[in-house]
Amino acid sequence: MPRERAPAPGWDAELYDRAAAFVWQHGSDLVDLLAPRPGERILDLGCGTGHLTAELAARGARVVGMDNDPAMIERARQSYPALVFVHGDAASFRFAEPFDAVFSNAALHWVTRAADAAACIAAALRPGGRFVAELGGKGNVQAITSALLAALAEAGYPLPEERFPWYFPSIGEYAALLEAHGLEPVYAALFDRPTRLEGGEAGLRTWLALFAGRFFEAVLAEQRVEIVRLLEERLRPQLSHDGAWFADYRRLRIVAVKRTRV
Template identity: 40%
Template sequence: MKNLNLIEVKGHDVMKKNTWDAKKYGKHAEFVPKLAFPLIELLGEIKGKKILDVGCGDGILTLELVKRGADVTAIDSSPEMVEVSKSKGIKALLKTVTDLHYNYEFDIVFSNAVLHWVPEPEKALKNIANSLKDGGIFVAEFGGKGNIRSIIQAMEQVFEENPEFGEFKNVWYFPDVNEYKELLEKTGFNVEYIELIPRPTPIDDIENWLEIFTNVYTSHLTKNQTKLFRSRVKELLKSRIYTLKNGWVADYVRLRLRALKG
């Protein structure tokens, strides 16, 4: 078996490398859009506004933007998610934020739980800025510094225990406030609000979470190796993020922001 070094996964290919099952996502990861509804309030009045939704997933939040009267174009890197969104009547396109070629087209760019999948943050922000009209609004939330630290540590340990899995390389991008604020300003934004928010998040089972969000790390493994990976990570995390009272609670930390194109 190839000893895959995950550092080979570059650019927006990280998003494409992780495969997304829309049914499993809707069943086991419904917390992703549900917990992001407060993010929409940062947009203010959006009736009649042209909005680009970056990483629409299954379209739950996108539909809320449409219900509030916005003209929404949605993009996602997953063909299945795009088809699910289209089936809901959403104008959805198969694109990633690093593929964008819009110029001065949108009043607002909105993004939830996507930008930590993009290890080229400056390129992403430049494309977002180019997509916005002057004075346009950028509102986003994604994983920030410390996000799922316990889960990552467990994953690293399992790869160390099983050298035949290859080298573990964290492909997620979880910046702190100062780092991302500097990038925003460098790419032409005036930051109105940015905050790192610890948000312990209940999930139904860590193995379901691993199946949905970490197959980018296991795509080169055999079925038996993948089963071992998930069961061992679960075993390690049982004493860290699980209690009989609360069940599984992932150690999420979110970076939330609102910025204006200068």
């Protein structure tokens, strides 16, 4: 009988809501940065399970939530049946009616076709419309990923660079990308935000199950357990404190405006 490999990665929307509430909770002040006005038409790009979409709507916006994962969209619709949620790819979407703003929290670092995403965002905005986003920035989860890549290589599973699942740009890199597509950056910040993970001793394991499944696509299931154990051992001195795990998050926040003339 062939040995079992780890299952293909995919979002567990219920686990996401239970163990990763910090994602949308940290995004609440990003909504303040957007400062939505009543009646504005806003796209929540990469809306996940819809909690920040609902917050935008509560402030009077006419909001559309969009995500590329069917399970996330289904849970968002169940939680907020009065709101509009659509399935779509951040690198290849189009809407017939323009938006006053595009908002995105903790989603665009999953979009490795970043130039295509920027083009879609610019096309979705009316002239003078604004883009407000937070994503993983340069150096995000560097301790975790460095240790994980090393452990995978030692176990015989080196990860080719092209299969790295995230895009973590610097301020300069992302600002230049937006400018190339007619979006003028007016504010940008790159900052450390060590983030406590839910689950106590199981926090790192849960984070890996939620967010790092792509690293384990080719790994035999029984080896995955050992790799995760080794990872916990190596990262504990740096990322575990008082019975809790902390992810070494580094976030990029940016506000850009669509130029009225290119």
